[in-house]
Amino acid sequence: MENIGVRAKELNETIVTLRRELHAHPELEHDLPFTESVVVRELAKLGLDELKPGLGQGHGVIATLRGKKPGKVLALRADMDALPIREETGLSFASTNGNMHACGHDAHIAMLLVAAKLLADAREELAGTVRFIFQPSEETVDGALSMIASGALENPAVDEIVGLHTGNLWEGLTPGQIGWKAGPMMASTSTLTIVFEGKGGHGATPHLTVDPIVIAAETISQLQTLVAREVSPFEPAVVTIGKISGGSAHNVIAGTCELRGMIRAFNQETDAFLKRRIRATAEGVAASMRGRATVMFSGDLAAVVNDKACALKMRDIAANALGEEWVKELALPSSGAEDFAYYLAKAPGAFFYHCSTFESSEGGAECNYPHHNSKFDVNESVLWTGAAAMAAYALHWQDRN
Ligand SMILES: [Zn+2]
Ligand SMILES: [Zn+2]
Missing domain, CATH: 3.30.70.360 (Alpha-Beta Plaits)
Incomplete structure (x- = not known):
């Protein structure tokens, strides 16, 4: 694919539509039947080689895409669960069921679904295999283990894994920028x-x-x-x-x-x-x-500790796909925790940050509510950079090996 960044940008509206559908129907922990159905519905459109719902404690999903060229196996992971928070954003697609996607996991799902589409479209030039992991229950930090127990990192064995978190977890980045860091990333x-x-x-x-x-x-x-x-x-x-x-x-x-x-x-x-x-x-x-x-x-x-080589590859690949101005090194780790650490105990990889804050022209600081706040929201106009970074990584991570 000539320019995955351009193609991802064209698909931003698709990401937004999916994110809004998921945002309106937040589900908790392992109990994600609606979310699972959306993920399966979208992945089924892509003609992937494998699509397995019902994993973990019942609603985790994995899918597998084999490229036309030989190569290794990369896993891309999104978490899917929401929080028991009554939403107060006033958005037209706000949740009304007493739960809320107040951590941006709705956007994670939508970005990974569109990354899967970008990669399915690029199958001719894709080397190796991509495993997509849609994981339940990150907030209670037992979802990753349930997916690993279901074989998410096997058949074929995953060589490397990449995931992201969107939102305002790290400071000093502009909307849409990819934040990368070698070594300790989360506590x-x-x-x-x-x-x-x-x-x-x-x-x-x-x-x-x-x-x-x-x-x-x-x-x-x-x-x-x-x-x-x-x-x-x-x-x-x-x-x-x-x-x-x-x-x-x-x-x-x-x-x-x-x-x-x-x-x-x-x-x-x-x-x-x-x-x-x-x-x-x-x-x-x-x-x-x-x-x-x-x-x-x-x-x-355990702490999320990024493999140095993987983190540097993400830096280069995202800069190539999006342009240098979209990539920034994070000065400090976050004292938040992430169960992505369980995957990193099994395979090397990197967790990166996708900044989706709002600029002051869009409403100022009052728009940027913290994660887990009843008014939390993500800047939908930049979700495409997260999808592009994941897809680009899958296309190019083996170039340097
Ligand atoms: Zn959270
Ligand atoms: Zn989160």
Whole structure:
């Protein structure tokens, strides 16, 4: 195909139409029957070599396109789930079912469907095989695993995987620009639960009790010193306590108190270090105050770390397809997490950013609501650059190998 960028731009209206249809019918987690039906309906038009719905926990979809030339296998991934948020955008195609595509996954689906169309049209010059993965349940970070368990990276075995996130996750890019980065791209995450046990009693006789709320308060303060005093200033990390529960009345000293929080880091060493030190801090503080702490970690998700060669290829290929002005290196990773990390544990690849903010002439900062906000929206006029970058990558990623 002569110029995939031009062709993708011509198809922007198709992307927008699909995105609006999906946006009006948001579905949650693994329960995506309507979304799946749209994906299958559109892929069925393309004459692909394989189309398998019903994957994951029931509504994941994979499809396979074999090029006319020999080559390796690339997977392109889109996530499909929405959020339990009541939409307040006032858009003509706003959701009315109490859920909302407030993270842009509707646009991800539409962009990948059109990338699939571009690639099906370019089959004569396509080398190797492209596997399209439409994944449920990214927001609860268990969709990627369900697709991998369904064989999304097998038959044929995937050599490399690429995905994107649209929206306003990174700053400093203009609408439609492709943001790339080698190495750490998004954070690892782990959920933290600490239960403090003391000895309950009357609020007027604290000396006869062991107060777990005071132990929790002391622990929260000490945990704040881990990132400030124990992690290198050149190593980003986050420890947040988001929830504290304990006690039943103003004059009762509680028997237990629970903290819930999370850790974010960009490599396994920092993640493991923080876990070790959080455990030691909570147990040590509790013991010093005559109580007991039980520390648990759950929901572990690794950092998204881009393969350097893949990230550089994306830079070059997107610049060739779209022009240098559409590509920019991201200065910093995001402290958000993404279950794309599970694919990267199986195959090298890169996750990139598609900026779909609004310019001030289109309404200013008040248009750019954060992800997961009830007024979040994406700039539809630039969705074509995301589709073009994915399709161009599939066409050219093996040129340099
Ligand atoms: Zn999200
Ligand atoms: Zn998202």
